[in-house]
Amino acid sequence: MKKSLMLACALALSVLSASAFAGDGFVRAEVGQSKVKGSLDGGDSAHDDDTAYSLRGGYWFNSNFAVEGNYSRFYDQTLYNDGVDYAKGKLSSIGLGVVVKEHATPTDLGFFVQLRGGIARGKLSVNSSLGNGSATSTKPYYGIGAGYDFSKTFGVSLNYDHNQGSGDGLRISANTLSLGLEARF
Template sequence: MKKSLTALALIAAGVAAAPAFAQDGGATNGWFVNGNVGQASVNKGPYDDSDTGYAVNGGYRWAVSPSALLGVEVGYNDLGNIKLKNVFNSDPVVAHDKSHLHGWTAGVNGHFNFTPNWYASARAGIYGWTGHGVNDNGTAPVRISADNTDWYGGVGFGYDFSNNFGVGLNYDYYKADNKGLDLSTDMWSVSAEYRF
């Protein structure tokens, strides 16, 4: 009970402090660029592993109300074979024997402020990917390469420090399945966005 009251007091203090960082206006049309880094996890076929993944995106949003922006985006991601923990040992940082998924995205997105600073986000679109891994066809495993156009989607929430800059936490799903190779990947990430 005491921990719950402490948590509620901290949340209330954060909400009370938010106006100190309040934006100087409502939503405005404009270009944006953002980047995500996080944990990419695949749990399909012969794979049950997670690696460091990253994504970069850019696009344009239109203000549809003082607190809502809708837009279009394009981006690139690498979700498969980077092992940051190996920076501190003699193992390779890029693990070529692992599953590997990367590709281009194109879609729509939304940025919705529910207070002047706190926001929720959503995105979805097409995912043109290339992947390498072991197929799951029930016979002797064979390492193959595949590519296809599938889909992606994600949600997030975060804090806008100003009309131009915000940080967030995100969940994204990238569908990638072709030729018996299923590299569909979940990614939990932190992001930073700059709006022009």
């Protein structure tokens, strides 16, 4: 299936006209705060906050549309430690999506708003004195942002993103507010 998906993407890209490739590659780093919530089907739930970061990269086909790949780390904390027994949890994701951006001016500089969304594969890892384990799930993610492009090659933004995952009766969500710096080349 992966080979079929890669072939379909390659064919779709080859059909695009040469002018569509007049855009820019980009890299983006974001850092902020995630609120991670977990709940069991039985009704028990808990939440915690942690510093989050995201590394994103992709290609702007024009000033309004891009594709992106991303890695995000939402949570990395000790859940329990009494000196003998311990439990540590990590929550991260890797994803692929699209970004749509609209500037307030016709020059494609200055203030903008953007929407992004796609599919992310989330991973919850637990390392404890009783053993280690992890679980993954693939779910949609989405986000919104507002920012300022200082030049054709640099911009900043404030972003809100929602990621989710589930499995074996556990549902997890991460809502992240972050500041992003983007360089285009």
